[in-house]
Amino acid sequence: MPLNESASFLVSTVLSVLTFSTMQLLKPVLVSTPAMTVVGGLLGSILFLFLLTAVGNLEKCVFGAGFASKWSEVCVCVVAATAAATSVHRVSATSCILFSCLVLHAMFQLSNDAYGSGANPSGPAAAAGEAKSKKKR
Numbered sequence: 001m002p003l004n005e006s007a008s009f010l011v012s013t014v015l016s017v018l019t020f021s022t023m024q025l026l027k028p029v030l031v032s033t034p035a036m037t038v039v040g041g042l043l044g045s046i047l048f049l050f051l052l053t054a055v056g057n058l059e060k061c062v063f064g065a066g067f068a069s070k071w072s073e074v075c076v077c078v079v080a081a082t083a084a085a086t087s088v089h090r091v092s093a094t095s096c097i098l099f100s101c102l103v104l105h106a107m108f109q110l111s112n113d114a115y116g117s118g119a120n121p122s123g124p125a126a127a128a129g130e131a132k133s134k135k136k137r
């Protein structure tokens with residue numbers, strides 16, 4: 001059973017704090033080998049997932065159920081997660097950005113599967129585009 005927005009906000013906020021704390025506590029281990037610096041980036045992308053979930057649920061609680069996260073929220077969460085990964089190692093920051101892009105793509109796919117495609121154009125511009133595509137056939 002899924003959590004409501006306020007409970008999910010609290011859980012994802014706690015998990016964000018725990019992930020950041022784990023990254024800081026394991027910093028000596030994460031910088032010990034090149035493979036572990038990539039693991040630090042993976043932890044940073046998990047932090048991004050929790051941060052974006054917390055921000056999205058907070059916005060739904062404040063602005064209503066019809067509100068969806070925009071690119072500005074995504075960019076803020078990526079910057080915060082990358083800053084946390086940078087505090088571990090510079091390579092962790094780079095791999096955090098790459099893994100966060102993969103996480104964002106997976107979240108987009110899951111959202112489209114669960115709620116339908118949000119990229120369906122509507123309005124006069126879409127009607128003009130449909131008319132042009134019919135003329136080409």
